[in-house]
Amino acid sequence: MTTSQPPERQEITDLDALRLLAHPLRYRIARALRDGPATSTSLGRALGLSSGLASYHLRQLAEHGFIEEAPELAKGRERWWRVIKTDRRFPMRSEQTTEMRAVFDEMTRLDLAADLEQLARLRIEGTDLPGEWADAVPFSHSEIKVTFDELLEFFEEYIKLLYRYKRSPEDTPPEARTVLTRFFAFPEPADPADPADPAESPEPPEPPQSPELPPTRA
Numbered sequence: 001m002t003t004s005q006p007p008e009r010q011e012i013t014d015l016d017a018l019r020l021l022a023h024p025l026r027y028r029i030a031r032a033l034r035d036g037p038a039t040s041t042s043l044g045r046a047l048g049l050s051s052g053l054a055s056y057h058l059r060q061l062a063e064h065g066f067i068e069e070a071p072e073l074a075k076g077r078e079r080w081w082r083v084i085k086t087d088r089r090f091p092m093r094s095e096q097t098t099e100m101r102a103v104f105d106e107m108t109r110l111d112l113a114a115d116l117e118q119l120a121r122l123r124i125e126g127t128d129l130p131g132e133w134a135d136a137v138p139f140s141h142s143e144i145k146v147t148f149d150e151l152l153e154f155f156e157e158y159i160k161l162l163y164r165y166k167r168s169p170e171d172t173p174p175e176a177r178t179v180l181t182r183f184f185a186f187p188e189p190a191d192p193a194d195p196a197d198p199a200e201s202p203e204p205p206e207p208p209q210s211p212e213l214p215p216t217r218a
Contacts, residue, residue: 006163010065010086015100017064018090022107025049026057030066030083031114037070037082055079087159115182133177143188151185158183 012018020026028047032038038046040055047054058081061067066084073080090096096104122137129136146154162181 006159007085007087010088012088012090014064015097015103018100018103018107020060020064021066022103022110024110026061027107027110029054029057030061033067033081033083037073037080039078039080115180118180136177136179155183155185
């Protein structure tokens, strides 16, 4: 198997560019283009838009470097568009402004909603998947204890693993299917019933002890 090299990293720090990705309609267009190049006409048909409106939003996405024209596919005046493959990164939350956090949260909401909708469709309609593909929903629910730097290292290792299995069409066997992969990790929320720092919390009063036994603590 030929291993793909990670694409160039794209750091998105511009608030207008982030707003563009969080726009529901442009989000749907960019997501549709992940399936392959398309024209404004075909996208409009698939998303229920006029070709003119689809063309406008395509140009907006292109201006910010998220998509580009595919001139080798053009026939006459027909313009084809494709996603620019990059390793897209965003500022860490502690580095985001209040406005950027709000926009980023909306983009995250759109991502999760679209993923859950696709998973629900698989559960409802996926019973017709052929053979072993009916069982192709591996799931892991676990936890790790790491430092912040180790968590960043863990994430980068995951990205490398992804690109071990990304390959060009000519290297893809005919029986292969597109499998959607998602990753998220988050620190376990503190239990409100537990003190934030046991070392600094006052000790509760000890319960009365039996006179026959010395005082004990758990």
